[in-house]
Structures are given as structure tokens and as C-alpha cells.
Amino acid sequence: MAAKIAGNLEGCNVSIIVQQLQGAYERGQLKNALYQYWAQQVPKIFFTSAEVAISTQRTPDAVQSEEKLSRDVLFEPLEWFLCGGNPAAVFQQLQSLNNPPQLCGKVFKVGEPTYSCRDCCADPTCVFCIECFNKSTHKTHRYRMSTSGGGGYCDCGDVEAWKQDPWCDIHKQGLGQQSQNPIEKLPPDIAARAWEVLKIALQYAVDMLLWEQMGGLPQDLEPSVPQNTYVTMLFNDEIHTYEQVINALTKAINCESKEAVEFATVVDREGRSSVRYGNRKSCDEARTVIQKSTSSVRSKPLKVEVMHTSVCAHQAFAQKVLNWLGQVVNHSDGLRHILCTTALQQPPTGDPCVVERLMLADTALWKTARVQCHQIMMGSLLMDQESKKQFSVLYTRNYPQVQKDFMADDHDHGVSIISLSVQIFTVPTLARYLIMEHDLLAIVIRTFLDQCASCRHGRYLLDREKLQKNFRRLQFPLLDLKYVLSMVPDQWNDQLKRKFLNGFKIMVELLTSMQGMDSVTRQVGQHIEMEPEWESAFNLQIKLAPAVAMMAGWCATDKMVLIDAFRIVVKALLEIRGTADTVKMCKRRVCDQEAIVVDYTVSREPVSIHLPICRLLAGLYLQLGKHGLTFNSPELYGPLQPPSAMDLLEQPLRTLVMIAQVHAEMWKRNGYSLFHQVYYYHNVRCRAEMQDKDIIMLQVACAQMDPNQFLIALLNKFELMNWIEDVTEKGGSATDDLLRFTNSLVEEFLTFLIIITGERYVPGIGQVSSEDMVRREVIHQLCISPMAHSELSKALPENNNYETGLEGVVHSVASFKKPGVTGMGRYELKPEFYKDYNPFFYHYTRADQSKSEEAQLKRKKQEGESTACPPPELPALSKEFSSLVNVLECDVFVHTIRMVLRRVNSSRSRSWTEAMVHRALHLVGMALNEEKRLYQTSPYIRFNFVKKATEGGSNSLYSALHDLLGKPRIQNHADLLTWVIDRFDEVKDLKDQKQGASDAQKAKKVSSKSKTDAERKKKAEAARKRREKILAQMSDMQKSFIRDNLELFEATGTELSSSPSMEVEGSPMVVPSQYPVAVGPDRSPATHVTLTTSTCILCQEDQEVAAGNKCVVLAAYVQRSTALSKSRGKVLEDPDKYDPLLVSPDLYHGVHTSTCGHVMHADCWQRFYEAIVAREQRRALRFRHILSYEVDRGEFLCPLCETLSNTVIPILPPSSTIQPDSVSADISLSFSDWLDGLKKTVEASQRAMMKEEEDKMESSDDMPVLSPCPLPSITKNMAEMAAQGFQQLFEYMTETGAQAPYSDSVKEMMKLFSRATYTNMLHDPPLPTKFGLGLDPNDDDDRVPITAWGTCAYTIRTLEWLLRDQGKPLFGSLSSRQADCITALVRVVTVSGSLSDPQTISKSALRLLSALLPQEPMKNIPCILDLDMFFTLVFLHVTISSLYCDENTAAGGTIRGVALNDKHLMHLVTAAHLVQILLAANFTSADTPMDTEETAEGSAWVKLFMAVRKEAGVQTPVVPSGWQLQTYVRESVLPFLRCSALFFHCHTGVQSPAQLQESGVSEFEPLCQYLALPADLSSLLLQNSGADVGHVVPHTIHSKWCHYPGIKESLASGPASLVKYPVEVNRLVPLPHDYSDVINRGSVFTCPRSDGDDSRAPTMCLVCGQMLCSQSYCCQTDLEGEPVGACTAHIYTCGAGVGIFLRVRECQILLLTGKTKGCFYPSPYLDDYGEHDQGLRRGNPLYLCQERYRKLQKLWLSHSIPEEVVHFMEANASFATIEWQHL
Ligand SMILES: [Zn+2]
Ligand SMILES: [Zn+2]
């Protein structure tokens, strides 16, 4: 064997080491040999120099080499030795010996998606990993999705975790395999070595991690040559902040704060970090400084140690050994079993085993070491059934100590050993075993009690301070208790019973210590001075309640357990009550009925809201029926004295009366603390174990009592004895306060009666199921209003599995309405369930009650129904509770109601309220319903309300009801009164009928009733008609209002107007009969002129737009943009050298302009703006106020609509009013002559330049400048006719009267706008824009006006995309603000040429022409492939008029031939674009059209295609068919034509063709016609039919285009780098349909900067799809000297400072703009209920909603993100406080 190893490892000393190990092993000295080897090697590999000793200086290289060395030197030999051969092969062989896995056990990383099946899980902690889930049947069940917090593993295959289908398809394969001891399967020699190796390695790792002497090593690891270096090790705690740590470090080790941040990050991530390396002294010094600067009065200092480097080295290696062990046992079940056995083996010395040592030392370890220990436990012990059991026994045994350590520790729960509880206690068999054999229940509860209470005389006393301060850490035993109890046992044995009851007893002790907690005494006179603390009791209650409820559930499953438990609780209750001496009793009388009651006045003596013992007993009472027990079954009590009904009643009644008094405002002086308690008492989170149980207890007591006595006890406790005896009324001396209190208390009392007798929807009380209970809750919620699924869920209590039962019932009572593009889907109650509405439903808050009543009233009125909400019909009571109803017919009840009604009837009485009447009538209704129900269901009844109520003649309750009829003071309840009287008569009839009365009377009654119904219907119908009429009138008024105020609606950009804006404004002068043409001398007259008059929003004056008038401006927002970029990520390298004139077709960088459309006078706006600036300057002196806009960047909010703006666009008059078309009409110059002239111009200028250059003799590296040559020098070489035409065309007219008469103000505003575009394009951040007349330093830059032209083209291109993206027609679909924006831009741009320095403009024109009509190749002039043709068209349109200007030409002139130039330009640029398209074509297959005949155009295209490609020297592997080519060309050129049409439409005001106002029609031909282009565009490049069409670009030019330098290179670099035509609209990245795929992508993403660590906040850029590690120090970078988070850094390269992201964990959209602004936005992922789930709180499956994603796409493409962010920030103050730059 050894020889074979040597052979395989030739040349490597591994073989020697292996041989040595083998030798030692054979001698039985393997441990010594290994220790010696490690002692030698480990300090050499780890922490060898300052570079690797100090955490932050560990470069990736250093880490890697350390990794490699430890692998090669340390692990490799060990593996070879262990395997006795090549490890890779041996491990693989071992793996094949494994039983196919039946358990998945995949350990989750932070953020990994987990799935739980709501139908099948045993408890909510059972989860699947994504792989298993996708291969399981649960995919089709109701599942819940969430992200793992790290730790925990996949439960696939665990039969106890799932009620059905515990295996996915993968792990099903492991079923039915014979399980054999896995060790026996191992080859014996490997097994023998493994026992040794694994033991030594584990022992070593644990010894080293727990090593406490920092100065030196254990003797057997001491190296032969001792070193003398140390490090200062800084440890993590959760007390000190990042800032404190950073601060301390900068002082202690004198580092930059950036480095300190890195240290702090490492400390936080790993739990410790070495911060200094050196001799002992210097390390000690650093430690002292850190400790000094972090200790304060309140906190202890940071933990710092000085460690010998060799200790560090061995600890680093120990961590690696643990990892290695985890890997090794992963290969083989046998090896795993060996490791587990070793770990659990108690050494002969009697010391604890390794696992126990780790358990007890957990809090002594640092973060990563802990996590590694937990991981190896999970990967070995918990994966092996037998070991898991042993482990759990150890864990239970050490539970109290481990919890105690955790309490003293400061690390999070997730990195503590106690987080493993969930892995053990949720396994039902294990939990049961631990309860039975190791008394787990008692241990857990006792542990909790010991942590927070002290025991005195056998009673526990809770330590309030501990509860208050440490509850977050204290609560874990309570959670564990929930796990342990989650599975109710299906079988009991004596031992289980004994141990359970033992635990139950301790629980009762705990509850006893809570009983009566935080009692309060009503404050009279003065308000309390200090609000008492109340939260801790409620925290305890909330965490304890589920466990208590589950314990009651356990009791319910066995009669004997139930009885024993019942006795324990009764005993506790009786002890609390005290002896009879301490309870004072007294006698009370009401109408001849007498009762002995407890004398205790709630308004004077202390009362508590915490009665857990009473409530536990109430819960047990409900279970009695299941086992045939009754309240009085003798076996219940045994030796105990059964408690009297009064004993049961007293405590809960006090609490309820106190709450009634709080509602009656009698406890106002007790402050907020009490109000909060009452709120939670009733709140959905607590009420099941508080309010509901108290009501049940009262019902229990009531069922056992005489109803009269019960009512007297209630009246007494409510302090209403005087009222019922009529004392107040008689004495008449009651103060207002007293009267008010009494009235409110009577209301509360009556409500209380409604609840006690009416709340029967609890299984056990009424004959109902738990579905009925949930259904009723749902009905009542939906009676408030229709609700979304989440709102409904929130209103319902959750059970232990977080289930509300909602889904099971909601469809039976409600219908679901789907959501639109915004909002949520909602459930609406089905109409037939409105009859179940009870306004006094006991879970309604007061607000719910009034809202629901309002809603019902409104609905009933609309439907013409009676407005009464009578008491609904109720289910029957169960046997034990059947006597509850007797309350509704007893003498005291009838007396009480009569009393109320009599007072209402008495005109002088002050002691009545409407609310009282309402309740009294409701109660009477309930009594009648009950009697009716009983008549219908049982043959004998003793219920005799009707009889009692009619007794006494005119003094009877019945006649009191009749007396109320028509009384105005009860008007609001008149309908209810009618209903009650009708029901009364009905029940009376029933009763008579039972006694054989005639039917005739009844029939009469019914008919009278139906008559009133009919009348009501008629009235309602009339009311409905009236409503409709009013609505119609209003709608008419609204329409005419819109008509009258059209401009207003247009200007504000609302969507009210249905007519598209571009076509409505201005007066339709002449409707052109001919087809509209917008280009050239023959263009149609302008009929569509917008922006002619406006109202200044600041001074409200109307202003006509004309050249000489006061300048008006639009508020505008100019932003740099990469939205159109086809080279995402390409950034402007050198702004100083950027040439904005020759724009690359990938449009990687542009400036977009938008406006809110609001118009102001320029001077009004300037004053407004200056005021803002001044205000901000003043404000800055005092304190920094966070604004949503940045004044120093020129930003402001539109004074009307608060839209973000940063400049203004001047509104200029339409060109048609300035330059009449007639001027240019008579010039004639053919296209070829025009082309010839321009070509000559370029040639001549180039020659001139080159000559100049030669003269200069490369004296400077200045860019060669093309200067135009004078016009005559061109025309002299032309034919006479052509020369004349050319001359006329370009003759500059400054004195012909056509001079543009723009005011200074206009010019100033134009300059301002250009400056804004310029700074936004070229400065990052944009320079502050200055206002006023001062000259900006940038104004000298020739590029300033060009950037303004560029933004015009860019904005038009954007709008074209937007329309295309939404499938809208080109014309008539833009919003008014978009239309206004481009109209204003086009006007500014077209006159800007004539307002700037003519010579500069002329040079620009010449440069454009040299690119378009290339002659000699020139530097800085690109080939046509690198030119965006729409930009070129716009720029040439602006500049060509000034082509022949010289230094003598003054600014402000114009030429005649604008229109003709436009036409020729259109032809030339289109032709160039076509060649561009042909060159860039990349056909991969040729279509063979079946039947299509080849058209002339098609063959022309093929000819051209071949020609230009041959000319350019490109390969054409595939020759497309003519038809294919024609389609391609037409599609490709379309975006250009569409942009051009928009441009000329805005420029000329020529009506758009009707075809282009519809969607879905072919646009190509209408566009060509509108732009004066031939429909067959090939005729621009090829003389087709022989006839001279007059606009062919000659072949010589094609050839220049194709031979220009750069063409070949561009084409050769392949289609990927070329812009593809047709240019497609950029979209946000496609997102997966299922959100779990997104989570998964987020979970596999690791922080790119910290060596494979998980990212805490993975965030996806929706523009480019890149995943980022956001909101984390690790990925901060510097931007302009400030640290920013990954998202902020990313938007500067990806989105020009604007970004849209998906935050994966939070499932929310993040919008960012600039460094300081951002907002969160709902994600486009919705659940089946049409709701998004921010933070994945509900966990329903989420799917992408395409409409909502399209909405986001539109938001992004329309450049509205900054605007949206500012709107959000203005509306939401909390957004202003978020430091967005750190995201
Ligand atoms: Zn799994
Ligand atoms: Zn599985």
C-alpha cells in the first residue's frame, strides 16, 4: 500500500509524511506524530507576517496562498493517510456505499428561500429547500415562502415534519432501503484509521478553539524555535456601535478612518479581528487605548486580547480542521457515524464529552468559531438519528446552563447554541421522549422561571426589572415550549401523564405569579404622576399565551389528565381567592329578588387586567363536555371544595367592569398606560387568551347561577344599584359628571348582556364548529368594508401554525374583486350574509362599530331596505350552557329594560341616551329571537319573555315599546323599534298558534307588513332616480366646465380631457384637403400651432407669445441620461474632449429634458427662484434642513405642481410667424447641384485647412479646425443656373427685415437653458447654474449651444421609444406636457442657430458635412457607422443656414432657403442612414419566400446591399431575398422617420396625417409622404427605372462612405459591437415569473468584495441586471471623496445618476437619484390576492405582474424617476431621514 502511495505522489514530500504517519499509527503514536507535525507547520503557514497577521491587510493573494499551503501541507497528507490511497477516488467509493439519502438536511445560508406547506406541515418551522420543494407535491398546495435567516436545514424526508408526502422525488429514492450500521459498510482498514484520525482532529480543534492561555501553547504543540510576535485581537460585541469602534481604532493604532471601517467590518462579520502585529509591548499598548476609549459609565469596554501569534495560527487551523471534518463526513455515512460517536464519547476521566464542552463554552467563542461549531453539529450529529437523540439528551441536561450563558452573553440568538433548539424540540417523537425520560417540560419552564423570578415561601415573584430589560433574551424558553408542545400526543402512558402534569404544575406556578400583576386603582382628583410600565407583563402574556393554550389542548385529549389539570388550576384559584374571611360579602335586592354578592368596588379598589389562572380554567371548562363531564361532576374536584359560581365570576367581572368604566371615561386620570393595556386586552393579538376567556368564564358562572342573582351581581359590580333603584332620578341631585358616568355605564352594562347571552360562536358554548367561528369573524370584518386578503388576515387571530382559517371559509361568504394596475384585490361580502351582522359584535373596537354601522346604514338606504340592524339569529347553545338564555327572560332583565324604556318615554328624564335605547331594543329583539327559535325547535319551553313583557297592562314592557312609536328622540332607531314590535307580534302569534289560535290574524299582519315594504321600495326607487338625475347634471356641468377651461386642463396635464392634446390647441384655420407634407418648399400650411398664449402661474396674467413680447418660460428638468444607451456601462471618459456634435448611434450618453408644462414670465420666475436661494442661504445659517431638492444644483419645485425642475425653457413663437414661407418659394436648385455645392465646400475647406496645417508644421497639437470658405469661391465653379440657385439659397440676410427680433430676455433664457444642458451633460455633478446677467465661464465653450440641440434630439428619440413601447400611434398620444416640451425645445433649437455666433455655427455645419460627405479622411471625423443620423439631421437643420458666414456676418440673420435645405437634407441624411443600415445588417438565414414575387424595390435593395458591402469589403455569407431585405430596411429606418416626423411637425406646425394618429396601421408610407420622401427609398441611392427622380445620391458618395477609415474595423469587430437595426427599445431586465427564483438568485450571490461571503442586502439593478451588495460597509466605495454604497456607486456608471433596483430580501423597488435622494416603491410581484408583500411578511407565493412591471418600465424610460422620488419625499417625511447614499 505504502509503495503505491509513493508512486502516485512522486516528487512530493506528502508521501514521506504519509509514511511517517503510517509508521506512527502502527506504533500507536499517531497523535504524537500529528501534533509534532502541526506544531512545526501550523505557525509557518498561518499568521506568519504582518501582512497576514492583521485582518484587513490580508490581500486575496495572501489568503489564497494560506489556503493552498494548508491544503497541500496539512490536509492532503492527512487525507491520503486516512484513505490509504487517492482521497478523491476513495471518497467517491465511500459515497457509493452510502444508503441513498432519505433526508435532505441541506443547511440554509442567509437569504436562501425556504418553503413551508401550510396544508401539510407539522409546525411552521418545517421547511423545504427550493430543490426539494420543486420536486414535491406541496408545490400544488397552499405554501408559504420566506427567506432563511441562516441556520436550520431542509426537512425533506423527515416523516415527523409533514402530515403527508414527506419526501420529494429525489429523496423518495432512499425509501425502502435496508438500513445497516453504516460503519460496517466501510472497509475495515479505513474505519480503523478513521476512528483515530477523526478523534485526534476533533480533539485538537476543540482544544485549540477553547484554549484560554493567550500567551502560549499546550506543551505538545510548542514549536522547537519559539517566536516572539503578538497580535492585538479585537472582539465583537453588540453593545458598541460601528462609530465607537472606528473611533477607538483610529486612536489606538493610529490608522485612517477608512482602515478602521475595514477593521470594524471584519470584527462585525467574523467576531474578531487582529488589529496590530508586533512585540508584546506595542500590542499591550494598543489594547489599553482601545479599552480606555470604549469604556464608559454605562458599558464595559470592548473585549481586546493580546495573543501570541502561534495561538492565533493554531486557532485559525482549528477552524479549518472543523470545516475539513464537515467535508469528510459529508462523503460517507460511516465516517459521519464515527465522528458522532467520538464526539459523544465521554472520556474515561469523567470529563464532559466534546459536544458538551462545546455547548458549555459556546458564549466564550467568537462569532465565526461558534457558527462553525454549530454547523458541524448540524452536519453530523443532527443528521444521524441515534446521535441526534443523544445530542438532544445532552442539550436538555445542559439546558438551564446554556440559557443562563446566553442571558449573560451579548451576541444574537442566531449565533448562539440555543438556536439549535428548533432542530430538536420540533421533532415530536424526540420531544415526547425528552418529556418522558428527561422531564423536558419542567426543565424548560423552570429555566424560564429561574431567569426572571425569585421563589419565596413556595411562591414565585416575577422580577420586573429583568423582564423589562432583558425580555428579548429571556423569551427563548417560552418559544422552545411552543415547539415542544406543538404536537399533541395521540397516546398517553403513565409516565407521560406524570411528567406532563409535573410541567403543568410549574406552568401554573408561573401563571400564579402573573395573576393580578400590574393592578391599578382608579385615580381621583389628580392625574397620576408617572405612567407605570406595562409592556413587560404584556410581552410575557403574548409569548406565554400560545404555550398555555397548547397545554390546555394537551389536557383535552385525555380525561384523567384533564381532571388532574383541572384540579391543579382550581386549587391555585382557591388559593388566590384567599379565605372566606378576606372576602367581604353583602346582600343586594332588586325587584323582590335577593342575592348575596362580593362587596368589592372596582372604582375604589385595585383591579388587574392579568388573570391567567382564571383564563386557563375557563379554557379547561370548555373541554369538559368532550369527556362527558359537567361543571358539577364530582370526580372533577376530588378532595377539593368546588369553587362557587361567585368565585369564578368575581375576578374576570372586576376586570371587565374596570374596562367598562375606562370606556365610560371614569379612569381618565390613570394615564395612557391603562389605555394601552385595555387596547391590547381587546386586540387581536391578545384577546383569545384575555378578553375572550373572561367572557367564557362569565358565561360559565352564569350558566350555573340563578339568572336574577347573576344580574344583581353584575348590576352591583357595575355600581348601578342606585340607578336600578331609581335613586338618581328621584333625588334629582346627580351632578352632570355622575349622570354622564351612570349613563355610560348603563350602556356598557347592556352591551355586556348582549355579549354574555349572544356570543355563542365558540365551540363548546354554542353548537358551532371552529369554521363557523372564523366565518362569523370574516362576515363582521367585511361588514365594515370590503377588505384585502392581508387586511382580513390581520384582523383574525392566528393559531400556532400562523393559520387563521381564513382561506377555508372566505369563499363561502365573500366574492373576490381583482385589482387594477394599482391597489389591491378585495373581498366583498355576499349579500345574503348581511343579515348576520351584529353591531355589538364583541371583537369590534368602537371605531369598527361605528364604521360598520355607517356602512350598513348606507347600504340599506341605497337598497331601500329598513335601516334597522336587528339582532341576527343565533345558533343553539350547547347543553352545559343552555341556561344562559334565561337571563333574557328573568324578572330583573325585564325590569331593567322596562326601566330604560320608561326613562326614554319620560320627557323630563336626563338619564337616558340613544345608545341605551339601541341596546335595549337589541336585547328585546334577542329575547324574541330566542323565544321564536325555541318555539320552532323544542316541544316544551319554559322561556317566557313574551308573557313577562306583556304582563302589567299599560305598565308592561310591551306597552312601553308601543309608547315609543313616533317619538322624535328615538328617530334614529325607529326602524329597529318597528322591527321589534313586528317580531313581538310574530312571536305572540307563534305562541297563540301553538295554543291553536287562528291564522287569519297572522295573514293580516303579514300583509300590513308587506305593504310597508312595498312603500319603502317605491320610495327607494324614487330616491334612486333622483340620484341618477343629479349625477347626470353634475357630469354635464363638469363637461362644460372642461370645455370652458380647456387650457387649464391642458396646462395642468390632467387626464380629464379625452382629446389628444397636440391636435386640440390653436384654431383649426384651414383643414388641408391635400395630404399634409411637412418638409420642403411645397409643404402644407401650418394649421397646428401650439403654445401661443399662456397664463403666468405666478402673476396670473395672460401673455401672448410673440417675438417682441415679454419672455415666458416653462419650468423644466434637465437630466443626464443613459436610458437609450446601447452600450450599457460605457461612460463619458473625458468630458473635456467630448464632442457633442458627432453623436454616436449607441447614444450612450445624452441629456433628457422634461417639463411639467407650467408657464411663467421669465422675470416672475427669476424673482421666485432668487427668493428660494435667499431663503436657503438664511436657513443654512441656523440648521441644515433636509430638502427633497438641491438648491445648489439649481433645483427648485414648480411653484404650482411641485414637480422637480432645474431650469426653464423659453417659449418662442412658432417659426411660421417669424419666417413666412413665401420668401423661399421661388428658389430652384436640384438635389444633385445642392449636393455638388456642399461637396465642393467640404473639399475646399479641407484643402484650406491642410494647407494651414502644413504652414503651422505640427507646431501644436491643437485640433485642426475646419473653416468654411466663402460662398463665391464655391459658386464660381458651378454651372450658371446652379450657381444662381445656390447663391440664393445660402445668401445670408441680415438686413432684409427678416431679422429675428428677439428680446434680450429671450436670449438670456435661451443661454440659461443651454447652460443647464451643458453642465448636466459634461459635469458630474452638474455645476451650479448661475442666474442673472453675469457671464458663466462656460459660455465661451462652443459646445454650449450644441448640447441644447442634442437634448432636443435626445428627448424626441425618447418619446419615440415610449410611444413605440406602448404601441401608441405617433401623433395624438403624447401627453400635453410631453408635447409642449418638444414643441418648446424644437423652437428653441431652430432659432438657436441664428442667435449664436454665426462663425461657430458655420464651423459646426462644416464638420457635420465632412462626416456626411466625406472627402479626405480626417482625425475626429467618424465614419457614417458611428453617427446617429437623427441627431445629424437636427444639427444640420440648425446649422446649415450659417454655412457660409464669415467674420463680417452679424448674428441674428437668416437665409431664404430654409425649406429647400430641409428637403435636400432629409434626402441626404436618409440615404446615409440607409447605407448605414445595409452595412450593419447581419442576416443569419435567407428566407425563401414561397409565393411572393420579387418587387423592383426588393431587387434594388439586393443590388445595393451587395454593392455597398463589396465596397466596404465585408463578407456577406448569407444573401437575403429582396423581400426580406426590403422588410428589414423599412423596419430599420422607421424609428428615424418617426423622430423626423415629430421634429418637423413641431417645427412647421403642419397637421399630421390621419393615418399616423391611429395605432395598428402601416406607418411607413404615410411617414415618407409627410417627410417629402419617395415611398421607394431605394430610389435615394439607385437610379432605378432610368427616369431621373432628382434625388439620387451618386455612387461616388456611397463609395466614399464605404471606404472611410473605421468602417472596416467597425464591421470586422462583429455584429455584437455594432448598433443593430431596427434599434430596439431598451427595457428593464426581464424578471422571472416566480419570486422564489429571484430570492434564489439573491441567495447564491455573494459579496464581490469579501471573499465569498453572503451579501446582506442583495439588490438587483433593473436596468442592467447586475446584482449588488447594497447597504453594507464591505461594498462602499468613494464617490467624489465621500463613501457611498454599492447602489449609489452603480448608478453613476449604469444610469447617469438615476437608478431603479429590486431589493431582493425586502421585495421592494428602490428608486435612487443623485447621492441623496431616493424612495421605496412597491414591487411588481403580487400574490394571488393581488397584494404585494414588502419584506415577505406574509409569505404567500408571489408572481410578477406584467402590467405593474410595465408601469415601472414606463417610469424609467420616460425619465420620471427623479420627479417621482421628489414627490415621494415631499409626501413622506421619513424618506428624508434615510441616508440613501449608503444603500
Ligand atoms: Zn432539501
Ligand atoms: Zn428532498
Ligand SMILES: [Zn+2]
Ligand atoms: Zn402540502
Ligand SMILES: [Zn+2]
Ligand atoms: Zn408673471
Ligand SMILES: [Zn+2]
Ligand atoms: Zn408645474
Ligand SMILES: [Zn+2]
Ligand atoms: Zn459587500
Ligand SMILES: [Zn+2]
Ligand atoms: Zn445597472
